[in-house]
Amino acid sequence: xxxxxxxxxxxxxxxxxxxxxxxxxxxxxxxxxxxxxxxxxxxxxxxxxxxxxxxxxxxxxxxxxxxxxxxxxxxxxxxxxxxxxxxxxxxxxxxxxxxxxxxxxxxxxxxxxxxxxxxxxxxxxxxxxxxxxxxxxxxxxxxxxxxxxxxxxxxxxxxxxxxxxxxxxxxxxxxxxxxxxxxxxxxxxxxxxxxxxxxxxxxxxxxxxxxxxxxxxxxxxxxxxxxxxxxxxxxxxxxxxxxxxxxxxxxxxxxxxxxxxxxxxxxxxxxxxxxxxxxxxxxxxxxxxxxxxxxxxxxxxxxxxxxxxxxxxxxxxxxxxxxxxxxxxxxxxxxxxxxxxxxxxxxxxxxxxxxxxxxxxxxxxxxxxxxxxxxxxxxxxxxxxxxxxxxxxxxxxxxxxxxxxxxxxxxxxxxxxxxxxxxxxxxxxxxxxxxxxxxxxxxxxxxx
Amino acid sequence: xxxxxxxxxxxxxxxxxxxxxxxxxxxxxxxxxxxxxxxxxxxxxxxxxxxxxxxxxxxxxxxxxxxxxxxxxxxxxxxxxxxxxxxxxxxxxxxxxxxxxxxxxxxxxxxxxxxxxxxxxxxxxxxxxxxxxxxxxxxxxxxxxxxxxxxxxxxxxxxxxxxxxxxxxxxxxxxxxxxxxxxxxxxxxxxxxxxxxxxxxxxxxxxxxxxxxxxxxxxxxxxxxxxxxxxxxxxxxxxxxxxxxxxxxxxxxxxxxxxxxxxxxxxxxxxxxxxxxxxxxxxxxxxxxxxxxxxxxxxxxxxxxxxxxxxxxxxxxxxxxxxxxxxxxxxxxxxxxxxxxxxxxxxxxxxxxxxxxxxxxxxxxxxxxxxxxxxxxxxxxxxxxxxxxxxxxxxxxxxxxxxxxxxxxxxxxxxxxxxxxxxxxxxxxxxxxxxxxxxxxxxxxxxxxxxxxxxxxxxx
Numbered sequence: 001x002x003x004x005x006x007x008x009x010x011x012x013x014x015x016x017x018x019x020x021x022x023x024x025x026x027x028x029x030x031x032x033x034x035x036x037x038x039x040x041x042x043x044x045x046x047x048x049x050x051x052x053x054x055x056x057x058x059x060x061x062x063x064x065x066x067x068x069x070x071x072x073x074x075x076x077x078x079x080x081x082x083x084x085x086x087x088x089x090x091x092x093x094x095x096x097x098x099x100x101x102x103x104x105x106x107x108x109x110x111x112x113x114x115x116x117x118x119x120x121x122x123x124x125x126x127x128x129x130x131x132x133x134x135x136x137x138x139x140x141x142x143x144x145x146x147x148x149x150x151x152x153x154x155x156x157x158x159x160x161x162x163x164x165x166x167x168x169x170x171x172x173x174x175x176x177x178x179x180x181x182x183x184x185x186x187x188x189x190x191x192x193x194x195x196x197x198x199x200x201x202x203x204x205x206x207x208x209x210x211x212x213x214x215x216x217x218x219x220x221x222x223x224x225x226x227x228x229x230x231x232x233x234x235x236x237x238x239x240x241x242x243x244x245x246x247x248x249x250x251x252x253x254x255x256x257x258x259x260x261x262x263x264x265x266x267x268x269x270x271x272x273x274x275x276x277x278x279x280x281x282x283x284x285x286x287x288x289x290x291x292x293x294x295x296x297x298x299x300x301x302x303x304x305x306x307x308x309x310x311x312x313x314x315x316x317x318x319x320x321x322x323x324x325x326x327x328x329x330x331x332x333x334x335x336x337x338x339x340x341x342x343x344x345x346x347x348x349x350x351x352x353x354x355x356x357x358x359x360x361x362x363x364x365x366x367x368x369x370x371x372x373x374x375x376x377x378x379x380x381x382x383x384x385x386x387x388x389x390x391x392x393x394x395x396x397x398x399x400x401x402x403x404x405x406x407x408x409x410x411x412x413x414x415x416x417x418x419x420x421x422x423x424x425x426x427x428x429x430x431x432x433x434x435x436x437x438x439x440x441x442x443x444x445x446x447x448x
Numbered sequence: 449x450x451x452x453x454x455x456x457x458x459x460x461x462x463x464x465x466x467x468x469x470x471x472x473x474x475x476x477x478x479x480x481x482x483x484x485x486x487x488x489x490x491x492x493x494x495x496x497x498x499x500x501x502x503x504x505x506x507x508x509x510x511x512x513x514x515x516x517x518x519x520x521x522x523x524x525x526x527x528x529x530x531x532x533x534x535x536x537x538x539x540x541x542x543x544x545x546x547x548x549x550x551x552x553x554x555x556x557x558x559x560x561x562x563x564x565x566x567x568x569x570x571x572x573x574x575x576x577x578x579x580x581x582x583x584x585x586x587x588x589x590x591x592x593x594x595x596x597x598x599x600x601x602x603x604x605x606x607x608x609x610x611x612x613x614x615x616x617x618x619x620x621x622x623x624x625x626x627x628x629x630x631x632x633x634x635x636x637x638x639x640x641x642x643x644x645x646x647x648x649x650x651x652x653x654x655x656x657x658x659x660x661x662x663x664x665x666x667x668x669x670x671x672x673x674x675x676x677x678x679x680x681x682x683x684x685x686x687x688x689x690x691x692x693x694x695x696x697x698x699x700x701x702x703x704x705x706x707x708x709x710x711x712x713x714x715x716x717x718x719x720x721x722x723x724x725x726x727x728x729x730x731x732x733x734x735x736x737x738x739x740x741x742x743x744x745x746x747x748x749x750x751x752x753x754x755x756x757x758x759x760x761x762x763x764x765x766x767x768x769x770x771x772x773x774x775x776x777x778x779x780x781x782x783x784x785x786x787x788x789x790x791x792x793x794x795x796x797x798x799x800x801x802x803x804x805x806x807x808x809x810x811x812x813x814x815x816x817x818x819x820x821x822x823x824x825x826x827x828x829x830x831x832x833x834x835x836x837x838x839x840x841x842x843x844x845x846x847x848x849x850x851x852x853x854x855x856x857x858x859x860x861x862x863x864x865x866x867x868x869x870x871x872x873x874x875x876x877x878x879x880x881x882x883x884x885x886x887x888x889x890x891x892x893x894x895x896x897x898x899x900x901x902x903x904x905x906x907x908x
Contacts, residue, residue, distance in 0.1 A: 080872075080873065143729070144722065144725065144726050144729045145722070145726070170654075170657065170659075170718055172654075172655075172718070174655055203655035203656075203657075204654055204655050204656075204657055204718070205657050206656075206657030206658060206745050207657065207745070208745050209657065235655055235656060235657075237634045237656070238633055238634055238636055302722075302723070302725075302726070305725050307729055308725060308728075308729075392872075393666035393728065393729045393731065394666045394667050394668055394731075394871040394872055394876070394880075395665055395666050395668070395728040395729065395872070395877075395880040396728070396872070397871050397872030398872035398873065398877055401872070409870065409872075409873070412551055413547075413548060413551070413865065413869070413870050413871075414865060414866045414870055414873075415550075415551060415865065415866075416866075
């Protein structure tokens, strides 16, 4: 910067003898003196670390032996670095595009709303939060437990309005049970007959999960020409099962449990248990197996595994977009304000509809701004670290890995500074083209 | 690695944050305190004798102690340091370090300002410090204290090549299962002594409508601790040592047996709170607190972890000893396992004051002070059990001392860090994958062996 102005001041009318004095009367020594603080700072804080990282990346982990390109080879052979690389590509493609697209939509739409400024303020607000805080917020948002994580609370809420959860998800046969597992439900091992009272005991339903109407279980009385029975929770608190296979005083019936009589794989009769767990089946059930179908035991829907291995990267990108869409929106809105209105008006007069105006006029005119936003975000995304480090739980950190995080892990927790330096140099190489692009743009802008 | 060093665990994002802060503070601390370190040494030789240990007078000297402890643990340790200051007149500064402390020390030593004494959490770290020439052997007084107060086993793990470098000041008993007393009562379950009984107990709890186990699978070290207990009890101490040094492969049949045994709990439907996916997103502190919140219908009935779980139980309304009870990890093979951890004081700058501090830490005096404050366990056999604040603590301490030399140090802490101590890598990650898919014993073994070979091979 400083040198640019110094050079720019060079060509002046009636140049004095070269090297002696410039137009402002400063000597080269003075120039150097003024440049010195900046140069020293830049050298010590930027050039030296980069140079040292470059040198360090050619040495092994202890720093004593020359390793040649071994560390760079590791970049492309080490599994976790490769995952990091792949994830970085996903990040660079997805995050800036989505953030810019959203920003563009917000900017164009808010222009037409009366409360646009208020809306912009709200969208921009996440920018005021540090990455670390945003990470902690989203760690909670994506929590698996619908009682804690907002994302899953919404998802489960929507899901449960369409499908009903069953009442007895964790019920299962106890010891010496007459039931055996069958396609997610349970079926009696022996056929039942009329005039017989069948016991269908299960265990494992927590007292507060019992249906509200459930009452004390009673043994069903045998009836001629019918199959009767009881299905109940064969478990007495504090005493274990109590008397096996018979309802004890404090044991409750499985109110609403569905019971099917199955003959040769066909359902011949079905019923639901009463509040005290008793049920009655017609004579058709004679000789059939009694089945408690799987619909009784369907697990409650637990939502999406946001931070599991497959979704963790998109989930974190979501939180990034939440933060940076506002930034994109503000820049694009500024560009939008500078657009020549008459062009838009002209297009409308020529009969273009709003979509055509947007597609053919607004976007092409905004292209320079969009490019700047994209490139800035890209640089930003390449060095993404904090969000990934904080949001991904330990178990999926490897799946969410990005280069900057891998750099940190290699350097500071695995004691592999050589490889870490190689990653740093590699990251620098990745950023350089994008930086050059930006610098060139800037130059062109200045010239204009 | 974090498994024993950071005994008070906050959600790890927060830990990291404080770690960063601590690092920054540590830097500024040394920057200020560096100058007057070696001033006025040996100006007096009068001794201060108030307890069982004789300490030299060290007026005007100042030393630094680095440890990763935070929160209550740090506060309590500072009280021990205050006692040392009172007895000797030296000034002791506590330098908060972050995990892994060996890398923290590396940067301090590269900067020319190492702390005088550091608390290292693993035998591997002590060896590393010795190999790099950082650690100095302890003096005669400290060794005398060790001989007097420590069993041979605890002395030996502080040794490298026969020389005493580390003084184990703090121990952890990692062979405990904490349970919600109300849940056990409702289920009519009993404290198990053997693995088979544990399965019966788990079934009883499950039958009562409560998920038996809570597993903090988001942190890999809780899983390695599970494995180590099963393995130590089932395969025996010799195999355990061999596996710890990677002298036998992870594809060994004994590993297969241990994983298969583990799968009887991890792989059984409904036995792990939240299922495998839920467990993998449950961090250690939550895995403890969810057992002791929710009245008599908590998320799970019991949780396996070391004595330090008390700290997390303290965050709930449950009272240790009545609501939250503990039993020793049941024996899978012939004897019940005792897996332990601990932090050893290591001298980095040899001075009279540093040696005196290590001597003091090896004495029952220092340990008794911290034992009284709670949340602390000493391997020092001359610390009276009455010093511990509650019955549960006394039981844990007794069982640790009673195990004599039969305890084994945490295996993952003995392994190279890339294998046994990095989130999302090595053994941590492989066991997390195993928790997700407990039927794949052979695949897990293959992955463990591959990662172990890479980590031990590079010899970090």
